[in-house]
Amino acid sequence: MPTVVITGASAGIGRATARLYGRRGADVVLVARGKGGLEAAADEVAALGGRPLVQTADVSDPAQVEAVAEAAEKEFGPIDVWINCAFSSVFAPFEEITPEEYKRITEVTYLGFVNGTRAALKRMLPRDRGTIVQVGSALGERSIPLQSGYCGAKHAVNGFTSALRVELLHRGSNVHVTVAQMPAVNTPQFDWVRDRLSRHPMPVPPIYQPEVAARGVAYAADHPRRKQYYVGATTVATIWANRLAPALLDRYLARTGFDSQQTDSVPPSGLGNLFEPADRERADDQGAHGSFDEVSHARSWQEILVRHPAATVLGTGAAVLGAVSAIRRLAS
Template sequence: MPSTVVITGASAGIGRATARLYGRRGANVVLVARGEGGLRAAADEVAALGGHPLVQIADMADQARVEAVAEAAEEEFGPVDVWINCAFATVFAPFDEITPEEFRRITDVTYLGFVNGTRSALRRMLPRDRGTIVQVGSALGERSIPLQSAYCGAKHAINGFTSALRTELLHRGSGVHVTVVQMPAVNTPQFEWVRSRLSKHPMPVPPIYQPEVAARAVLYAADHPRRKQYYVGAGAAATIWANRLAPALLDRYLARTGFDAQQTDRIPPAGLDNLFAPVDQDPAADQGSHGSFDDSAHPRSWQQTLARHPAATALGTGAAVVGAVSGIRRLTSGSA
């Protein structure tokens, strides 16, 4: 029997790349997002690779609609084996330039969307005492950066929520697993669609990875969910650990570099953004999984390979952390 997998945020980026991997496995793949054009294109890819797609247009901030997605998935394919929360929304701007309505929208999608998806998944998994939930997190859920206060806050909230849920499942002795994959900067179309008040085009903070790197990590975490969390990319792991070891130094470093590091020299994107409505309704607007940073994005991660071996991970991450902290000390020495 093929496994049944629900993927939110499946029309682009990490969700889209993950859907293709499950398609190659011949899985039943329930594709969830707001943009019909991107979802239809994703469904065509899954089918061409040997999978069985089901398109579900839904806003993850709407709990009733999310519950309808879960019902449709099980009516079409039977029990859901894996639920992957990946949908998000954000705004690039200083906090005081983000409106209350925008901040609430980001929180509703990026945090409560994960809560809504998890609730609907658990409603079906707990009675069967099996299933896996994968939260697609971010290094920014442990180390915040400027210009992304709402997104960072939501990703921090996901970590807190998931840790509490994990302890409840352990208390029950449940066979349901939940794990988090902490992502690095990824080359997705969000930087073309995002609402931004920056003077230049927004970009991910290097090192940047291709969505396929992230997708392979999601697949591995779903197959091996007993670990609390996985880190993708040496930069993400080093940033998280450097923050734990030297948070004040990292604050000063990001205050100096964090604004410029998230902007290119290009003119900001014009036209509509996807905060309150999708921009890929028409199939002609589909951008696939990649953004506009292919030239600088890494197609693989040595840290991801090491992550499958805990002892090697500790050694590799330790070396990266030492280098990161040393670099931060040099860059911030003598600064205000």
């Protein structure tokens, strides 16, 4: 059975991905800061048929990430797949985010991926095998307001990964790195995130369940030769709309991007999990899902298309046409 390391495994996409690999009977190394969520995730992996290993670590610290890799190989043997998924954010206009907060977002959401990739490559390169999956976002190509720190970090992940991919190709390595670009996903981050909004933050609809994202991550790990995978039709449409008419999209998001990321309910405390985990104890565990189950999609037609090359071409064409149609509506 493969050995899979998942950072950000205590909740959201990472948690759903851990469950998926548990069903496969994999050896799953669960990494996050919050012990409560990790312990609950470990129980789920074991119940589903996998073997879990809990590793409490802050991915912004390269020494802690290196210790995770050492523990994983000591317990289970060579790491086959390393999935970087941990992140942090602040929902606020740029000028209301402090330098310390911006630094922290970048250290976790960007450098956390760099640290995880470094630890994985240290072991994979000498063996000339292994796969690294970066859990990205459509916001890594199309930024939106109120999430400048997160968007900047996800853009950085794309740039870093592209450079690394070329280096691996240059040396003829059989180690693969790919990116799974995500849509809006119903995760607990919108209850945990630090914010300075007047209303509760939310993902921009349409929203997908974390299981949709997890299937996209696993598919990318199983087929890592492609540069990146788009999860969810909205991811494809957003990226193509940005490529075709970025200035128009800027104006549209300036009009709609603030309200579309907030509900009408009272916001959280505002403290969030930026510097401390929100799930320190088992009672704090929220699982994979956030607060938007009633409006989230459990399936995506695009995830079916991506498994069939011919259908993928048709699906991408349809998404491009959809993006063009959307641009025309925005311009009218």
